[in-house]
Amino acid sequence: MALSPLMTLLTATVLSFAMCRDEKSSFDEIALVQIHSLDPVEDSDEQQLDDEEEFFDDDAAAFLPLVEQNTAAFQCVNGSDEVNGACSAQIDFSVMRGNFNDSSIVWYTKQIAGVDFVHATFEDFQRVWFCMRTKVFQPACAAPPCECSRPPCFMCPIKRHTAKKPRAAPQNNSVIQASRIEATRQRNLQRKHGLREAAASDEKRLRRIERDALLRKFNANKHRQN
16 A cells, blocks of 8 residues: 555654663663654544555454553563574564554554554553564564564563563462461461560569569678677
8 A cells, every 4th residue: 555645754763772781680682662753643644544444454353452461561581592583583673674664653553552643652652563563474463473472572671661570370268268377376376485485584583583582681681680
């Protein structure tokens, strides 16, 4: 489908990979994606957008479910792992050669991120980057390709965008109840042990008081005899 003059104004530039290595981090490379020269959509181009929406209708069902599973909070993966080779290769191809379909950015930003592309944030474009189909893979596949590990690689330019640590697997009621009973038993044992120690300490203190009293009485009697 031929691009309108407006769409030719929409350009996407992608920064090269920023190489970084952190022994405490789970990834070696980070791709920073930035969108520049985004011009607002005018009313006269509504028909063009309608045509684009119709053009992408056949594929939309394959991409929109990804929105629920993959948000802007992406978890980076290790790009040096062999299992992520296909993902790394596709990211490298897209970054170095600007593999963007300009006419689809406007439509996907509205459908996936829920905002007009002129108001989209960096996180919104991250989502579009992942959910938007590329031409080099089958229509049912998103970018990065389907065989990539989920969440996609190299999508965490700063740590606060990474996914949160997954919660522990839910336990059934019997396990939870047993755990609570054991915790209560341990607390009771500690309490009893503490009471016994307190009682022993009180007994020693009373014996010391009685001994001191007897010693004072003995010294007083001895003083009177002298």
